[in-house]
Amino acid sequence: MLKAEVQARQRVRPAVQLLSATSALALERYLGRDEAARFFRVVDDGFDVLNAGHPPDVKPFRRGYSGTPEQETALTALQREVEGLRVGSARHLPFQGGLLVDVRSVPGLLKDLQKTLGPDTYILTRRLSQDRLEATFGLLRVGGGSNTNPTPTDAMSRLRLLSLLMLTRRGVNILAPGDLPTAAEEQDADDPGGELDDIFTDYVTQAAPTPDTVQTAPGASETAPGIAQTAPGASETAQRLTGF
Numbered sequence: 001m002l003k004a005e006v007q008a009r010q011r012v013r014p015a016v017q018l019l020s021a022t023s024a025l026a027l028e029r030y031l032g033r034d035e036a037a038r039f040f041r042v043v044d045d046g047f048d049v050l051n052a053g054h055p056p057d058v059k060p061f062r063r064g065y066s067g068t069p070e071q072e073t074a075l076t077a078l079q080r081e082v083e084g085l086r087v088g089s090a091r092h093l094p095f096q097g098g099l100l101v102d103v104r105s106v107p108g109l110l111k112d113l114q115k116t117l118g119p120d121t122y123i124l125t126r127r128l129s130q131d132r133l134e135a136t137f138g139l140l141r142v143g144g145g146s147n148t149n150p151t152p153t154d155a156m157s158r159l160r161l162l163s164l165l166m167l168t169r170r171g172v173n174i175l176a177p178g179d180l181p182t183a184a185e186e187q188d189a190d191d192p193g194g195e196l197d198d199i200f201t202d203y204v205t206q207a208a209p210t211p212d213t214v215q216t217a218p219g220a221s222e223t224a225p226g227i228a229q230t231a232p233g234a235s236e237t238a239q240r241l242t243g244f
Helices: 006-010 012-018 021-031 034-050 069-084 094-117 131-142 152-169 183-188 195-207 234-242
Strands: none
Touching: 021 034, 034 069, 034 094, 069 094, 131 152
């Protein structure tokens, strides 16, 4: 049984796990709920089309939206279900309006792109959402530990650190100007959807203060041997990060 309370109701993952093809199969096979299973499959297929992000994905609907008959059928079925869904006496709730806008606008966007770029063009619809922007804001907030409301100066510093971590994960030597990627290279670089998730732990570990750094140990005014030594290239790195 899925039970979501308080903030958990706003999380996407439980809804994705519930409204899935796996749940539809379980409802159909073990409970005999054919109509509920059909609804779950319609939602799962439609959201796969609207969340396409990786051409070799194991699920065909998530391999990029190219306007195939199967994809159009999935979107049409999802639109029909959303339009007919009623919650209480309300005609349409805000989430229904947003879904209908997405379902109706994506085919038109594909037609415009295919006119310009050719008939083989497809859309990775996952990148049409603001999830990546929200994830970046989330990283900027948690990067300060307990300080989740950064000032503009704090946000700029955290964004520099986040950019540095993303560059180093791609093998870029920040001390060598020639290694910095050009705009064209950045555009052509492979950007897997989970990159922000992958660097989350590294970023929080390096940015957030730890109890050892907050508490002052007895005799801290006396410099321990070797701590005062500056690491090679540290000053140069600091200058490049701060822009001075």
